[in-house]
Amino acid sequence: GAVVSQHPSWVICKSGTSVKIECRSLDFQATTMFWYRQFPKQSLMLMATSNEGSKATYEQGVEKDKFLINHASLTLSTLTVTSAHPEDSSFYICSARKPPDGMSSGNTIYFGEGSWLTVV
């Protein structure tokens, strides 16, 4: 299957600082990437949809100034948690949609390994 790499896999930061998480599609170009947050034993919560070259579309209740998303290239999207607070501690996961090819019709979504953020 396709590979989506997420970095860092875990990070600890001090309250008030900003943290950047990178999501890369390693073997395909992804025009669309998604950012999720997942609480323990809960399902994925979509935060925003990131489209290459345009502004991200945020889900209701997600602060765009708090969670900055940049999709500067077809293989890279970044999520920056600004002025992080302990309540931002969570598991953040990105995913990327693989374009159509001979094997699939284009709705295949691949996930990164996730990033654990702890704000102290």
Place this chain on the structure above:
Amino acid sequence: QKEVEQDPGPLSVPEGAIVSLNCTYSNSAFQYFMWYRQYSRKGPELLMYTYSSGNKEDGRFTAQVDKSSKYISLFIRDSQPSDSATYLCAMSEASGGSYIPTFGRGTSLIVHP
């Protein structure tokens, strides 16, 4: 009513059992159906991908889609302890609509030796 319903479990089975995991949905525009496996503290891994109705088999895994009943299933044959994980179903609409997948909340599966 949520768009995608999935029993969170946990579902506990003995090793070697056939496991049946299911999701129901309400949006008749869904055309693409996926199953993901998520181990604890890891990102979801794509297991099966199906377009429209029918069956698809891959090794010990079989995915079934019944669009008339708005019901999808994932069967795991000869289950192993290593299959213990959370299984999420996901689905999205065909072209022209939103490609944003809608996820079930996941079913926790425990396969005990």
